[in-house]
Amino acid sequence: xTESPLATPAAGTDASVPAAPGARxxxxxxxxxxxxxxxxxxxALLVLVALAAxxxxxxxxxxPFTYHPSLIDSARGGVPVGSLGGIGAEHWLGVExxxxxxxxxxxxxxxxxxxxxxxxxxxxxVAIGVAVGVAAALGNQWVDQLLSRITDIIVAxxxxxxxxxxxxxxxxxxxxxxxxxxxxGLIAWGSIAKIVRAQTLSMKGLDYVSAARLSGWKTWRxxxxxxxxxLAAPVITYAALLVPMNISVEAALSFLGVGVKPPTPSWGQxxxxxxxxxxxxxxxxxxxxxxxxxxxxxxxxxxDGVRTALDPRAASRLRIGTGRKDKDAATATAAAxxxxxxxxxxxxEATA
Amino acid sequence: xxxxxxxxxxxxxxTVITLLAISVIVYVVFYVTPGNVxxxxxxxxxxxxxxxxxxxxxxxxxxxxxRYWHFLQGLFAGQDFSTGTSLEHCAAPCLGQSYQTGQQVxxxxxxxxxxxxxxxxxxxxxxxxxxxxxGVLSAWRRGRLSExxxxxxxxxxxxxxxxVIGLVLMIVVCGELQLLPFPEYVAFTDDPEQWAWxxxxxxxSLALIEAATFARLTRAAMLETxxxxxxxxFRAYGVGERAIVGRHALRGAFAPVIALNANNVGSAVxxxxxxxxxxxLPGIGQELVHAVKVVDLPVVxxxxxxxxxxxxxxxxxxxxxxxxxxxxxxxx
Numbered sequence: 091x092t093e094s095p096l097a098t099p100a101a102g103t104d105a106s107v108p109a110a111p112g113a114r115x116x117x118x119x120x121x122x123x124x125x126x127x128x129x130x131x132x133x134a135l136l137v138l139v140a141l142a143a144x145x146x147x148x149x150x151x152x153x154p155f156t157y158h159p160s161l162i163d164s165a166r167g168g169v170p171v172g173s174l175g176g177i178g179a180e181h182w183l184g185v186e187x188x189x190x191x192x193x194x195x196x197x198x199x200x201x202x203x204x205x206x207x208x209x210x211x212x213x214x215x216v217a218i219g220v221a222v223g224v225a226a227a228l229g230n231q232w233v234d235q236l237l238s239r240i241t242d243i244i245v246a247x248x249x250x251x252x253x254x255x256x257x258x259x260x261x262x263x264x265x266x267x268x269x270x271x272x273x274x275g276l277i278a279w280g281s282i283a284k285i286v287r288a289q290t291l292s293m294k295g296l297d298y299v300s301a302a303r304l305s306g307w308k309t310w311r312x313x314x315x316x317x318x319x320x321l322a323a324p325v326i327t328y329a330a331l332l333v334p335m336n337i338s339v340e341a342a343l344s345f346l347g348v349g350v351k352p353p354t355p356s357w358g359q360x361x362x363x364x365x366x367x368x369x370x371x372x373x374x375x376x377x378x379x380x381x382x383x384x385x386x387x388x389x390x391x392x393x394d395g396v397r398t399a400l401d402p403r404a405a406s407r408l409r410i411g412t413g414r415k416d417k418d419a420a421t422a423t424a425a426a427x428x429x430x431x432x433x434x435x436x437x438x439e440a441t442a
Numbered sequence: 443x444x445x446x447x448x449x450x451x452x453x454x455x456x457t458v459i460t461l462l463a464i465s466v467i468v469y470v471v472f473y474v475t476p477g478n479v480x481x482x483x484x485x486x487x488x489x490x491x492x493x494x495x496x497x498x499x500x501x502x503x504x505x506x507x508x509r510y511w512h513f514l515q516g517l518f519a520g521q522d523f524s525t526g527t528s529l530e531h532c533a534a535p536c537l538g539q540s541y542q543t544g545q546q547v548x549x550x551x552x553x554x555x556x557x558x559x560x561x562x563x564x565x566x567x568x569x570x571x572x573x574x575x576x577g578v579l580s581a582w583r584r585g586r587l588s589e590x591x592x593x594x595x596x597x598x599x600x601x602x603x604x605x606v607i608g609l610v611l612m613i614v615v616c617g618e619l620q621l622l623p624f625p626e627y628v629a630f631t632d633d634p635e636q637w638a639w640x641x642x643x644x645x646x647s648l649a650l651i652e653a654a655t656f657a658r659l660t661r662a663a664m665l666e667t668x669x670x671x672x673x674x675x676f677r678a679y680g681v682g683e684r685a686i687v688g689r690h691a692l693r694g695a696f697a698p699v700i701a702l703n704a705n706n707v708g709s710a711v712x713x714x715x716x717x718x719x720x721x722x723l724p725g726i727g728q729e730l731v732h733a734v735k736v737v738d739l740p741v742v743x744x745x746x747x748x749x750x751x752x753x754x755x756x757x758x759x760x761x762x763x764x765x766x767x768x769x770x771x772x773x774x
Binding site: 239242243246247248249250251252254255256257258259334338341342345346347348358361365368369375379382383386387390391394 | 456459460463464467471472482597598600601602603604605606609610613617708709711712713715716719730731733734735737739742743745746749750753754757
């Protein structure tokens with residue numbers, strides 16, 4: 091608790107020193123959390139699977155697009171031939187009912203879509219959020235007013251509804267995964283802009299920033315050299331929570347049939363198709379559902395771990411409320427609570 | 443009181459500005475897209491004559507600000523539509539008409555509203571009860587095994603997409619165990635009992651997801667209160683733990699829960715879209731998804747405006763409620 095406290099995203103108004111988080115200290119703190127480590131391993135595995143999708147399917151000798159009519163029992167309504175939905179050495183996880191496409195291949199290629207869209211959307215959100223937040227905090231009163239208003243409006247727009255609607259107007263010829271990425275990225279940057287603005291404002295008054303200003307540094311140089319390093323902790327924390335949120339939104343849009351379109355595989359879209367097959371081919375439903383659940387859970391736990399690792403005060407959360415008075419501890423709960431709430435709220439806004 | 447009055451006024455003005463800004467954004471996004479706007483608006487199956495008529499209704503020949511003005515006029519004062527053969531009046535708030543079904547958008551929305559309201563309001567009761575209950579329990583049992591289990595469950599709740607929970611619930615409860623029939627909407631006015639039974643699963647799926655957020659918030663707010671001076675004083679006077687958690691700490695969670703609930707309307711509506719689609723409930727969400735799929739632009743635009751209106755309004759109410767609750771805390 092005596093180490094230099096990092097400002098939490100939500101507690102941007104307190105005047106703690108936003109020391110750049112030493113990468114080594116960050117790793118030490120992250121390693122101390124078992125759940126976060128397991129989650130990190132799962133995330134790493136998922137990323138590997140997504141990257142190696144062509145390799146893995148080549149190893150299996152299948153691809154996600156080829157129909158296998160011979161593996162479908164048309165007499166039984168399109169159910170895969172064989173036990174357990176056609177699982178075997180040829181098709182590791184069986185085949186899709188009706189089409190006979192390889193499930194393993196569709197699942198691992200689906201991971202590419204899920205993670206790719208979510209990560210790219212997060213990059214867009216962070217880029218816009220940081221730019222708008224820093225500009226609002228450093229600009230004059232008018233710039234701040236204007237940008238803050240715009241941010242408020244962006245936050246007020248229901249993400250799910252807006253993305254749904256936007257997907258209606260863009261011509262079908264536009265590549266769907268790119269479109270979904272852009273839509274999510276361009277709508278849901280409001281919260282990060284707010285956090286960055288608050289954090290930048292609180293850092294602006296600190297001595298080392300004033301010193302830079304007094305020695306005649308230009309605003310741009312101050313932003314780049316003095317402010318951005320201090321923003322790293324809150325931005326990384328928040329971005330780590332944005333990724334699972336974006337995965338849920340992509341899956342939801344594809345589930346509704348307006349996101350990623352077939353034949354491109356996507357977990358959300360597989361769920362829609364699998365809905366009616368749950369009795370005849372349960373693994374068709376369970377695989378994408380499980381993949382989605384594990385991915386979002388692992389990313390959420392990992393995000394929580396990153397937050398704890400970057401925010402020394404969050405770790406003390408569990409020890410609070412034992413009745414002893416501890417001013418430090420009280421602020422810590424407040425900060426931890428506020429951060430959790432904030433992140434949750436935005437996450438819900440999107441999942442929805 | 444003048445301070446509070448001023449706050450209310452500022453908030454009201456801010457809300458109106460936000461609503462106007464959203465109407466501009468929605469208008470520009472949907473009616474100033476590249477390509478033949480009239481053709482897109484009218485839908486793929488419109489005849490050239492119909493397209494021409496739509497172009498006239500949207501005033502496509504006029505400059506942008508004039509077009510937007512007509513759009514606003516329709517919203518606030520109503521509009522006359524020529525349907526080719528006759529002149530139809532669309533009363534304010536006129537959201538236009540679907541060129542594909544010929545229905546007025548407002549009528550479509552009002553027709554679907556009872557379903558969506560039933561879903562969201564019923565779900566809200568459930569998620570507040572579940573969420574706050576879990577939060578209280580885990581704040582009370584903090585540091586023990588039961589708290590860790592509850593935390594794990596809420597974490598899983600925040601991490602699960604609503605359609606996955608709904609799908610699993612539907613398959614297990616309706617398909618395998620056959621405890622309930624597959625949901626089918628029955629109007630409350632027709633048969634309240636059937637209405638509730640049929641909505642039970644949709645409510646539950648929506649509530650399980652939303653409750654997790656409330657549980658985390660309640661827990662955090664209660665722990666914060668528990669660390670405060672006055673609670674220490676209560677403890678020193680020998681007030682029991684149950685009373686401290688149940689009465690005093692819970693009061694601390696009151697304001698944030700109310701605020702989050704109002705702020706959560708946007709998310710709940712999004713969740714409702716998914717729930718309705720999954721369970722086949724004929725509500726606004728299902729209609730919106732349908733309209734998006736068949737590119738029925740006036741319906742999409744109207745629904746986005748109406749939903750955004752409610753979400754912005756709920757956010758404003760959340761702010762006011764929070765201020766009121768906070769003042770009461772200060773006074774008490």
